[in-house]
Amino acid sequence: xxxxxxxxxxxxxxxxxxxxxxxxxxxxxxxxxxxxxxxxxxxxxxxxxxxxxxxxxxxxxxxxxxxxxxxxxxxxxxxxxxxxxxxxxxxxxxxxxxxxxxxxxxxxxxxxxxxxxxxxxxxxxxxxxxxxxxxxxxxxxxxxxxxxxxxxxxxxxxxxxxxxxxxxxxxxxxxxxxxxxxxxxxxxxxxxxxxxxxxxxxxxxxxxxxxxxxxxxxxxxxxxxxxxxxxxxxxxxxxxxxxxxxxxxxxxxxxxxxxxxxxxxxxxxxxxxxxxxxxxxxxxxxxxxxxxxxxxxxxxxxxxxxxxxxxxxxxxxxxxxxxxxxxxxxxxxxxxxxxxxxxxxxxxxxxxxxxxxxxxxxxxxxxxxxxxxxxxxxxxxxxxxxxxxxxxxxxxxxxxxxxxxxxxxxxxxxxxx
Amino acid sequence: xxxxxxxxxxxxxxxxxxxxxxxxxxxxxxxxxxxxxxxxxxxxxxxxxxxxxxxxxxxxxxxxxxxxxxxxxxxxxxxxxxxxxxxxxxxxxxxxxxxxxxxxxxxxxxxxxxxxxxxxxxxxxxxxxxxxxxxxxxxxxxxxxxxxxxxxxxxxxxxxxxxxxxxxxxxxxxxxxxxxxxxxxxxxxxxxxxxxxxxxxxxxxxxxxxxxxxxxxxxxxxxxxxxxxxxxxxxxxxxxxxxxxxxxxxxxxxxxxxxxxxxxxxxxxxxxxxxxxxxxxxxxxxxxxxxxxxxxxxxxxxxxxxxxxxxxxxxxxxxxxxxxxxxxxxxxxxxxxxxxxxxxxxxxxxxxxxxxxxxxxxxxxxxxxxxxxxxxxxxxxxxxxxxxxxxxxxxxxxxxxxxxxxxxxxxxxxxxxxxxxxxxxxxxxxxxxxxxxxxxxxxxxxxxxxxxxxxxxxxxxxxxxxxxxxxxxxxxxxxxxxxxxxxxxxxxxxxxxxxxxxxxxxxxxxxxxxxxxxxxxxxxxxxxxxxxxxxxxxxxxxxxxxxxxxxxxxxxxxxxxxxxxxxxxxxxxxxxxx
Numbered sequence: 004x005x006x007x008x009x010x011x012x013x014x015x016x017x018x019x020x021x022x023x024x025x026x027x028x029x030x031x032x033x034x035x036x037x038x039x040x041x042x043x044x045x046x047x048x049x050x051x052x053x054x055x056x057x058x059x060x061x062x063x064x065x066x067x068x069x070x071x072x073x074x075x076x077x078x079x080x081x082x083x084x085x086x087x088x089x090x091x092x093x094x095x096x097x098x099x100x101x102x103x104x105x106x107x108x109x110x111x112x113x114x115x116x117x118x119x120x121x122x123x124x125x126x127x128x129x130x131x132x133x134x135x136x137x138x139x140x141x142x143x144x145x146x147x148x149x150x151x152x153x154x155x156x157x158x159x160x161x162x163x164x165x166x167x168x169x170x171x172x173x174x175x176x177x178x179x180x181x182x183x184x185x186x187x188x189x190x191x192x193x194x195x196x197x198x199x200x201x202x203x204x205x206x207x208x209x210x211x212x213x214x215x216x217x218x219x220x221x222x223x224x225x226x227x228x229x230x231x232x233x234x235x236x237x238x239x240x241x242x243x244x245x246x247x248x249x250x251x252x253x254x255x256x257x258x259x260x261x262x263x264x265x266x267x268x269x270x271x272x273x274x275x276x277x278x279x280x281x282x283x284x285x286x287x288x289x290x291x292x293x294x295x296x297x298x299x300x301x302x303x304x305x306x307x308x309x310x311x312x313x314x315x316x317x318x319x320x321x322x323x324x325x326x327x328x329x330x331x332x333x334x335x336x337x338x339x340x341x342x343x344x345x346x347x348x349x350x351x352x353x354x355x356x357x358x359x360x361x362x363x364x365x366x367x368x369x370x371x372x373x374x375x376x377x378x379x380x381x382x383x384x385x386x387x388x389x390x391x392x393x394x395x396x397x398x399x400x401x402x403x404x405x406x407x408x409x410x411x412x413x414x415x416x417x418x419x420x
Numbered sequence: 421x422x423x424x425x426x427x428x429x430x431x432x433x434x435x436x437x438x439x440x441x442x443x444x445x446x447x448x449x450x451x452x453x454x455x456x457x458x459x460x461x462x463x464x465x466x467x468x469x470x471x472x473x474x475x476x477x478x479x480x481x482x483x484x485x486x487x488x489x490x491x492x493x494x495x496x497x498x499x500x501x502x503x504x505x506x507x508x509x510x511x512x513x514x515x516x517x518x519x520x521x522x523x524x525x526x527x528x529x530x531x532x533x534x535x536x537x538x539x540x541x542x543x544x545x546x547x548x549x550x551x552x553x554x555x556x557x558x559x560x561x562x563x564x565x566x567x568x569x570x571x572x573x574x575x576x577x578x579x580x581x582x583x584x585x586x587x588x589x590x591x592x593x594x595x596x597x598x599x600x601x602x603x604x605x606x607x608x609x610x611x612x613x614x615x616x617x618x619x620x621x622x623x624x625x626x627x628x629x630x631x632x633x634x635x636x637x638x639x640x641x642x643x644x645x646x647x648x649x650x651x652x653x654x655x656x657x658x659x660x661x662x663x664x665x666x667x668x669x670x671x672x673x674x675x676x677x678x679x680x681x682x683x684x685x686x687x688x689x690x691x692x693x694x695x696x697x698x699x700x701x702x703x704x705x706x707x708x709x710x711x712x713x714x715x716x717x718x719x720x721x722x723x724x725x726x727x728x729x730x731x732x733x734x735x736x737x738x739x740x741x742x743x744x745x746x747x748x749x750x751x752x753x754x755x756x757x758x759x760x761x762x763x764x765x766x767x768x769x770x771x772x773x774x775x776x777x778x779x780x781x782x783x784x785x786x787x788x789x790x791x792x793x794x795x796x797x798x799x800x801x802x803x804x805x806x807x808x809x810x811x812x813x814x815x816x817x818x819x820x821x822x823x824x825x826x827x828x829x830x831x832x833x834x835x836x837x838x839x840x841x842x843x844x845x846x847x848x849x850x851x852x853x854x855x856x857x858x859x860x861x862x863x864x865x866x867x868x869x870x871x872x873x874x875x876x877x878x879x880x881x882x883x884x885x886x887x888x889x890x891x892x893x894x895x896x897x898x899x900x901x902x903x904x905x906x907x908x909x910x911x912x913x914x915x916x917x918x919x920x921x922x923x924x925x926x927x928x929x930x931x932x933x934x935x936x937x938x939x940x941x942x943x944x945x946x947x948x949x950x951x952x953x954x955x956x957x958x959x960x961x962x963x964x965x966x967x968x969x970x971x972x973x974x975x976x977x978x979x980x981x982x983x984x985x986x987x988x989x990x991x992x993x994x995x996x997x998x
Contacts, residue, residue, distance in 0.1 A: 014936070046935040046937050047936075047938050054638055054639045054640045054641075055635040055639070055942070060938045061938055063951055063952070063955060065831060065832065165636045298932075306998075322931075324933055326976040326977065329630060329631065329632030333933070333978060379978035381930060381931070382932060382933055383931050383994060383996070386931065407978060407981055408981075409720040409973070409981060410719075411719035412720075
């Protein structure tokens with residue numbers, strides 16, 4: 004029996020806890036979080052703000068589940084780790100010993116390096132507390148500025164828009180999320196966001212946020228100003244590693260882990276957004292702060308803790324998804340943002356420019372990745388095709404196997420195209 | 421000024437007119453009404469005597485119902501006193517029972533012929549018994565007398581409760597006066613017309629918004645989050661159902677509003693259940709338009725909604741009325757036993773058997789649907805082919821009930837209650853039907869010590885009226901839109917067993933794409949915790965799923981898809997999530 008403590012109850016930490024329990028009834032499992040006692044789905048916070056759900060709906064398990072699973076939940080802030088003495092210090096002064104420690108600390112919003120971010124009405128969106136702050140910050144707001152052209156930014160824009168607030172998105176790049184999306188996709192998403200009534204200001208940066216106590220306007224690098232009563236800062240996230248900075252645990256941008264997700268200290272693992280792989284698998288990044296990799300890392304760490312023969316973390320074929328207002332996006336495998344139609348990829352878009360598909364391929368015309376907008380794809384088929392490296396012709400001819408749209412939706416047919 | 425407020429004003433005005441109609445209507449009873457309503461001359465005379473003071477005076481529905489009830493009770497008392505055992509007769513018989521014991525000879529000598537025959541058939545178990553004291557004997561006789569009055573004298577000469585309910589309604593209907601009944605079309609326009617206009621206007625407003633899932637503010641809106649407006653709507657619906665099933669004499673003014681349509685369809689005056697069918701169909705159509713607009717980007721929802729609108733309008737509402745016009749039996753071709761719990765009742769079977777070849781066809785059609793159609797279609801498509809494409813209850817739930825779907829309880833506790841209740845109702849329906857058929861074929865009312873008439877009466881009141889109607893629909897704004905379908909419907913239970921164990925239907929979970937956001941579970945009207953399966957990479961194979969497809973529609977990541985495919989390994993995890 005081992006005393007396992009997990010810091011962080013997001014998808015990575017909670018998956019680790021559940022899987023350790025599946026492997027063993029013996030271990031003592033404790034999950035600590037300062038944010039909330041019970042696990043909730045961070046991705047669903049926006050729906051609470053928009054009134055689609057109540058906060059309780061974001062909790063994937065009923066409260067009695069954790070008692071049944073014999074997983075202890077503690078809501079407290081950890082203030083220090085004594086790696087030599089194998090114990091944690093909590094902000095309330097108490098301490099907690101461990102045999103095995105899993106760090107699932109998550110991310111924190113990347114700060115915007117301009118003056119005025121301390122004004123009331125200026126905030127980021129990551130935690131449950133951020134959501135509560137946004138509820139408090141937005142009544143009476145008529146105009147809002149969201150900065151950052153990424154996934155959380157567009158979520159925040161949609162949230163504000165749902166309350167009838169006029170939203171301007173200030174984006175550094177010259178296309179929406181074009182550090183990830185090829186030009187056509189980036190343009191399509193940008194058009195969609197604008198069609199929903201959000202002003203998209205590309206190639207612009209905020210130089211200052213001004214106001215008296217509360218934000219009143221932002222200044223942009225083109226010299227213009229935007230009046231606003233709310234500013235959302237969503238220029239990405241960075242690993243939340245403050246807790247371990249002064250400990251012997253090695254960090255770079257994130258907490259450095261080997262292929263077994265173990266840190267330099269035996270018995271201490273790091274998973275999810277806060278972890279940085281010393282040697283990421285081919286084609287993958289060292290830090291991948293998305294839901295799915297958090298879950299996969301949780302599964303892998305749990306396996307390695309409970310087995311004598313650990314297995315290297317294998318994230319499989321990359322996949323991710325998002326929804327921009329009413330536009331669903333899925334991606335599988337490798338589609339570089341630099342992908343060019345005809346050169347290394349096939350691109351299709353419907354007549355109205357509302358749906359799109361890109362199939363990326365390598366020199367041998369083998370499928371390497373897929374982007375889809377407004378078309379649902381079958382994960383299992385996409386994964387298999389990319390692993391097998393099927394030809395572009397095969398993929399187009401068998402597209403119906405890949406399409407996952409609801410019944411009665413028109414099936415896309417590329418055989419004659 | 422937003423147009424929205426104009427539409428809301430129209431709805432409120434129309435609804436207020438509808439509520440006011442009974443209060444601006446009144447009744448003016450005459451002896452002629454009694455002659456037309458009651459055939460039996462003795463009863464006619466007795467009731468006329470009791471009611472003369474009311475004749476030709478304007479009187480409200482509530483008061484009339486009370487007066488009619490009281491008058492019939494007084495008649496009953498008189499009938500009972502003159503036809504039951506009189507006090508002196510009880511004394512005389514009690515005397516005999518403490519000395520030599522009762523016998524047929526004594527009865528014939530002490531009572532008139534009819535009374536003696538009655539006591540002989542109900543009380544012959546008393547023969548020969550000798551009691552120690554008179555009080556005991558008197559008690560036995562009084563109990564006997566009570567039964568005689570209840571089961572023999574009142575049904576034959578007075579007003580038993582069935583007759584009372586029918587007469588109250590018929591007299592109230594015949595004596596109805598007032599603007600709504602004299603000019604129903606005008607008042608139709610002022611009530612239903614305004615509500616329809618406002619509701620359609622509000623739905624069309626949704627076209628201003630771009631297509632896509634629009635659930636903004638649902639958990640803040642007073643109607644859709646169990647707040648004050650939801651409670652008001654629920655209270656109205658519950659009250660409406662109670663009046664409809666138990667006090668139709670109070671709603672004759674509303675019923676008269678449906679006369680023009682009823683006369684156009686069947687040629688007859690409207691009855692309570694015509695009004696109900698009319699309002700029901702209207703709700704399905706108007707709220708169906710709302711559903712069509714709300715989900716205009718989702719073809720599955722569009723086709724499915726058109727289907728329930730069609731089946732309700734044509735099969736449940738218009739065709740049965742036209743059959744009546746053609747002197748054929750009233751028959752809903754898409755209603756299926758055991759949901760259609762009276763399909764095998766003697767009067768239904770006899771009605772169909774007496775209606776020639778069409779009647780025989782209907783009987784065969786109904787039996788085929790129940791025992792061949794249901795398992796077959798459910799094997800191929802899941803129970804959705806009926807529950808969210810054809811069924812009337814489902815049709816109302818998917819249209820009028822759509823704004824309330826998020827209120828269903830997703831807890832495992834609710835799931836346990838659901839299983840306990842729905843299979844009990846199925847068992848009850850099966851037992852009740854077997855009993856009714858036993859009585860039909862043998863002529864014996866008693867089956868395994870139970871009176872099958874009582875059994876079917878209890879089922880009709882408790883399950884048919886209270887559960888399916890009052891609770892099933894009245895609680896939409898409090899417990900979600902599928903309360904009956906989830907907790908009570910015996911047909912849903914029957915199809916659920918097939919769907920769970922032998923069907924090609926499932927909701928496929930798309931690999932490892934679930935982000936546990938919970939939109940699917942929140943908007944599942946059947947209270948299925950869809951996310952619990954999706955986040956484990958498992959398909960959803962559940963007895964209760966009605967295949968409405970909303971989980972797949974609200975999913976922001978394209979994780980769910982309703983599919984019919986090879987039934988093997990339907991429930992195997994897909995391997996993307998360990």
